[in-house]
Amino acid sequence: MKVGKIIGIAYNVIPVNDVEQSATWFVKHFGFNIRNRREGYLSLFRENRPILDLIQSENDTRAVFEVNNQKRWVITFFTNDILSLHNDLKTAGVNVRNISDEGKYGKFFVFEDLDGNLFDVWEHHDCELIY
Known part of the structure:
Protein backbone atom coordinates (compact mmCIF):
# COMPACT_ATOMS: atom_id res chain seq x y z
CA MET A 1 0.00 0.00 0.00
CA LYS A 2 1.33 3.44 -1.00
CA VAL A 3 1.49 6.12 1.63
CA GLY A 4 1.05 9.67 0.36
CA LYS A 5 3.88 12.04 1.16
CA ILE A 6 4.48 15.72 0.66
CA ILE A 7 7.28 16.00 -1.89
CA GLY A 8 7.44 19.75 -2.28
CA ILE A 9 5.51 22.98 -2.55
CA ALA A 10 3.49 23.35 -5.72
CA TYR A 11 2.97 27.14 -5.53
CA ASN A 12 2.26 29.97 -3.10
CA VAL A 13 -0.79 32.24 -3.09
CA ILE A 14 -0.45 35.95 -2.34
CA PRO A 15 -3.12 38.64 -2.04
CA VAL A 16 -2.96 41.65 -4.36
CA ASN A 17 -5.10 44.72 -5.10
CA ASP A 18 -5.06 44.32 -8.89
CA VAL A 19 -4.24 40.91 -10.35
CA GLU A 20 -3.37 42.17 -13.84
CA GLN A 21 -1.18 45.04 -12.60
CA SER A 22 0.66 42.74 -10.18
CA ALA A 23 1.13 40.05 -12.84
CA THR A 24 2.64 42.62 -15.22
CA TRP A 25 5.04 43.70 -12.45
CA PHE A 26 6.18 40.12 -11.71
CA VAL A 27 6.56 39.30 -15.42
CA LYS A 28 8.64 42.46 -15.95
CA HIS A 29 11.01 41.89 -13.04
CA PHE A 30 11.29 38.09 -12.95
CA GLY A 31 10.31 36.82 -16.39
CA PHE A 32 7.44 34.69 -15.10
CA ASN A 33 4.75 33.64 -17.57
CA ILE A 34 1.04 33.91 -16.91
CA ARG A 35 -1.28 30.88 -16.87
CA ASN A 36 -4.68 29.86 -15.53
CA ARG A 37 -6.26 33.29 -15.76
CA ARG A 38 -9.66 33.44 -14.02
CA GLU A 39 -11.77 36.19 -12.51
CA GLY A 40 -9.60 37.82 -9.84
CA TYR A 41 -6.98 35.06 -9.98
CA LEU A 42 -4.03 33.93 -12.09
CA SER A 43 -0.92 31.79 -11.90
CA LEU A 44 2.66 32.82 -12.53
CA PHE A 45 5.03 30.15 -13.81
CA ARG A 46 8.77 29.89 -14.49
CA GLU A 47 8.76 27.88 -17.70
CA ASN A 48 6.59 24.85 -16.78
CA ARG A 49 6.91 25.25 -13.00
CA PRO A 50 4.25 27.04 -10.93
CA ILE A 51 5.66 29.78 -8.71
CA LEU A 52 2.94 32.14 -7.45
CA ASP A 53 -0.79 32.46 -7.66
CA LEU A 54 -2.10 36.00 -7.37
CA ILE A 55 -5.55 36.44 -5.90
CA GLN A 56 -7.42 39.71 -5.80
CA SER A 57 -8.04 40.55 -2.16
CA GLU A 58 -11.18 42.30 -0.98
CA ASN A 59 -9.33 43.92 1.92
CA ASP A 60 -5.86 45.16 2.78
CA THR A 61 -4.46 41.73 3.67
CA ARG A 62 -0.80 41.14 2.77
CA ALA A 63 1.50 38.12 2.81
CA VAL A 64 3.51 39.37 5.79
CA PHE A 65 3.60 38.82 9.53
CA GLU A 66 5.42 40.50 12.40
CA VAL A 67 8.07 39.33 14.84
CA ASN A 68 9.25 41.84 17.45
CA ASN A 69 7.43 44.62 15.55
CA GLN A 70 9.33 43.85 12.33
CA LYS A 71 7.50 42.78 9.18
CA ARG A 72 8.61 39.41 7.84
CA TRP A 73 8.06 37.58 4.56
CA VAL A 74 6.40 34.22 4.02
CA ILE A 75 8.06 33.29 0.71
CA THR A 76 11.75 32.97 -0.15
CA PHE A 77 12.87 32.86 -3.76
CA PHE A 78 16.14 31.16 -4.76
CA THR A 79 18.69 32.72 -7.11
CA ASN A 80 22.08 31.75 -8.47
CA TYR A 105 23.75 30.14 5.54
CA GLY A 106 24.10 32.08 2.30
CA LYS A 107 23.23 35.58 1.12
CA PHE A 108 19.80 37.18 1.41
CA PHE A 109 17.85 40.30 0.62
CA VAL A 110 14.22 41.33 0.99
CA PHE A 111 12.08 43.18 -1.54
CA GLU A 112 8.55 44.51 -1.63
CA ASP A 113 6.01 44.12 -4.44
CA LEU A 114 3.43 46.71 -5.54
CA ASP A 115 1.04 45.67 -2.77
CA GLY A 116 3.45 45.64 0.15
CA ASN A 117 3.96 41.88 0.15
CA LEU A 118 7.50 41.10 1.29
CA PHE A 119 9.68 38.42 -0.30
CA ASP A 120 13.08 37.10 0.64
CA VAL A 121 15.70 36.18 -1.97
CA TRP A 122 18.35 33.58 -1.11
CA GLU A 123 21.58 32.51 -2.77
CA HIS A 124 23.35 29.44 -1.45
CA HIS A 125 25.75 27.33 -3.46
CA ASP A 126 25.85 24.35 -1.09
CA CYS A 127 22.14 23.63 -1.19
CA GLU A 128 20.33 21.44 -3.70
CA LEU A 129 16.92 22.58 -4.80
CA ILE A 130 14.96 20.28 -7.09
CA TYR A 131 12.53 22.01 -9.39
Missing part, protein backbone atom coordinates in the same frame (compact mmCIF):
# COMPACT_ATOMS: atom_id res chain seq x y z
CA ASP A 81 23.24 35.39 -8.84
CA ILE A 82 22.02 37.54 -5.97
CA LEU A 83 24.21 40.54 -6.83
CA SER A 84 22.87 40.87 -10.37
CA LEU A 85 19.26 40.34 -9.32
CA HIS A 86 19.57 42.85 -6.48
CA ASN A 87 21.16 45.42 -8.81
CA ASP A 88 18.52 44.89 -11.52
CA LEU A 89 15.64 45.32 -9.07
CA LYS A 90 17.22 48.36 -7.42
CA THR A 91 17.89 49.98 -10.82
CA ALA A 92 14.25 49.34 -11.78
CA GLY A 93 13.08 51.19 -8.68
CA VAL A 94 11.90 48.17 -6.70
CA ASN A 95 11.97 48.65 -2.94
CA VAL A 96 14.86 46.34 -1.96
CA ARG A 97 16.80 46.04 1.29
CA ASN A 98 20.55 45.56 1.40
CA ILE A 99 22.12 42.14 0.79
CA SER A 100 22.99 40.31 3.98
CA ASP A 101 25.87 37.80 3.83
CA GLU A 102 25.24 35.19 6.52
CA GLY A 103 28.27 33.04 5.75
CA LYS A 104 27.49 29.33 5.66
Whole structure:
Protein backbone atom coordinates (compact mmCIF):
# COMPACT_ATOMS: atom_id res chain seq x y z
CA MET A 1 0.00 0.00 0.00
CA LYS A 2 1.33 3.44 -1.00
CA VAL A 3 1.49 6.12 1.63
CA GLY A 4 1.05 9.67 0.36
CA LYS A 5 3.88 12.04 1.16
CA ILE A 6 4.48 15.72 0.66
CA ILE A 7 7.28 16.00 -1.89
CA GLY A 8 7.44 19.75 -2.28
CA ILE A 9 5.51 22.98 -2.55
CA ALA A 10 3.49 23.35 -5.72
CA TYR A 11 2.97 27.14 -5.53
CA ASN A 12 2.26 29.97 -3.10
CA VAL A 13 -0.79 32.24 -3.09
CA ILE A 14 -0.45 35.95 -2.34
CA PRO A 15 -3.12 38.64 -2.04
CA VAL A 16 -2.96 41.65 -4.36
CA ASN A 17 -5.10 44.72 -5.10
CA ASP A 18 -5.06 44.32 -8.89
CA VAL A 19 -4.24 40.91 -10.35
CA GLU A 20 -3.37 42.17 -13.84
CA GLN A 21 -1.18 45.04 -12.60
CA SER A 22 0.66 42.74 -10.18
CA ALA A 23 1.13 40.05 -12.84
CA THR A 24 2.64 42.62 -15.22
CA TRP A 25 5.04 43.70 -12.45
CA PHE A 26 6.18 40.12 -11.71
CA VAL A 27 6.56 39.30 -15.42
CA LYS A 28 8.64 42.46 -15.95
CA HIS A 29 11.01 41.89 -13.04
CA PHE A 30 11.29 38.09 -12.95
CA GLY A 31 10.31 36.82 -16.39
CA PHE A 32 7.44 34.69 -15.10
CA ASN A 33 4.75 33.64 -17.57
CA ILE A 34 1.04 33.91 -16.91
CA ARG A 35 -1.28 30.88 -16.87
CA ASN A 36 -4.68 29.86 -15.53
CA ARG A 37 -6.26 33.29 -15.76
CA ARG A 38 -9.66 33.44 -14.02
CA GLU A 39 -11.77 36.19 -12.51
CA GLY A 40 -9.60 37.82 -9.84
CA TYR A 41 -6.98 35.06 -9.98
CA LEU A 42 -4.03 33.93 -12.09
CA SER A 43 -0.92 31.79 -11.90
CA LEU A 44 2.66 32.82 -12.53
CA PHE A 45 5.03 30.15 -13.81
CA ARG A 46 8.77 29.89 -14.49
CA GLU A 47 8.76 27.88 -17.70
CA ASN A 48 6.59 24.85 -16.78
CA ARG A 49 6.91 25.25 -13.00
CA PRO A 50 4.25 27.04 -10.93
CA ILE A 51 5.66 29.78 -8.71
CA LEU A 52 2.94 32.14 -7.45
CA ASP A 53 -0.79 32.46 -7.66
CA LEU A 54 -2.10 36.00 -7.37
CA ILE A 55 -5.55 36.44 -5.90
CA GLN A 56 -7.42 39.71 -5.80
CA SER A 57 -8.04 40.55 -2.16
CA GLU A 58 -11.18 42.30 -0.98
CA ASN A 59 -9.33 43.92 1.92
CA ASP A 60 -5.86 45.16 2.78
CA THR A 61 -4.46 41.73 3.67
CA ARG A 62 -0.80 41.14 2.77
CA ALA A 63 1.50 38.12 2.81
CA VAL A 64 3.51 39.37 5.79
CA PHE A 65 3.60 38.82 9.53
CA GLU A 66 5.42 40.50 12.40
CA VAL A 67 8.07 39.33 14.84
CA ASN A 68 9.25 41.84 17.45
CA ASN A 69 7.43 44.62 15.55
CA GLN A 70 9.33 43.85 12.33
CA LYS A 71 7.50 42.78 9.18
CA ARG A 72 8.61 39.41 7.84
CA TRP A 73 8.06 37.58 4.56
CA VAL A 74 6.40 34.22 4.02
CA ILE A 75 8.06 33.29 0.71
CA THR A 76 11.75 32.97 -0.15
CA PHE A 77 12.87 32.86 -3.76
CA PHE A 78 16.14 31.16 -4.76
CA THR A 79 18.69 32.72 -7.11
CA ASN A 80 22.08 31.75 -8.47
CA ASP A 81 23.24 35.39 -8.84
CA ILE A 82 22.02 37.54 -5.97
CA LEU A 83 24.21 40.54 -6.83
CA SER A 84 22.87 40.87 -10.37
CA LEU A 85 19.26 40.34 -9.32
CA HIS A 86 19.57 42.85 -6.48
CA ASN A 87 21.16 45.42 -8.81
CA ASP A 88 18.52 44.89 -11.52
CA LEU A 89 15.64 45.32 -9.07
CA LYS A 90 17.22 48.36 -7.42
CA THR A 91 17.89 49.98 -10.82
CA ALA A 92 14.25 49.34 -11.78
CA GLY A 93 13.08 51.19 -8.68
CA VAL A 94 11.90 48.17 -6.70
CA ASN A 95 11.97 48.65 -2.94
CA VAL A 96 14.86 46.34 -1.96
CA ARG A 97 16.80 46.04 1.29
CA ASN A 98 20.55 45.56 1.40
CA ILE A 99 22.12 42.14 0.79
CA SER A 100 22.99 40.31 3.98
CA ASP A 101 25.87 37.80 3.83
CA GLU A 102 25.24 35.19 6.52
CA GLY A 103 28.27 33.04 5.75
CA LYS A 104 27.49 29.33 5.66
CA TYR A 105 23.75 30.14 5.54
CA GLY A 106 24.10 32.08 2.30
CA LYS A 107 23.23 35.58 1.12
CA PHE A 108 19.80 37.18 1.41
CA PHE A 109 17.85 40.30 0.62
CA VAL A 110 14.22 41.33 0.99
CA PHE A 111 12.08 43.18 -1.54
CA GLU A 112 8.55 44.51 -1.63
CA ASP A 113 6.01 44.12 -4.44
CA LEU A 114 3.43 46.71 -5.54
CA ASP A 115 1.04 45.67 -2.77
CA GLY A 116 3.45 45.64 0.15
CA ASN A 117 3.96 41.88 0.15
CA LEU A 118 7.50 41.10 1.29
CA PHE A 119 9.68 38.42 -0.30
CA ASP A 120 13.08 37.10 0.64
CA VAL A 121 15.70 36.18 -1.97
CA TRP A 122 18.35 33.58 -1.11
CA GLU A 123 21.58 32.51 -2.77
CA HIS A 124 23.35 29.44 -1.45
CA HIS A 125 25.75 27.33 -3.46
CA ASP A 126 25.85 24.35 -1.09
CA CYS A 127 22.14 23.63 -1.19
CA GLU A 128 20.33 21.44 -3.70
CA LEU A 129 16.92 22.58 -4.80
CA ILE A 130 14.96 20.28 -7.09
CA TYR A 131 12.53 22.01 -9.39
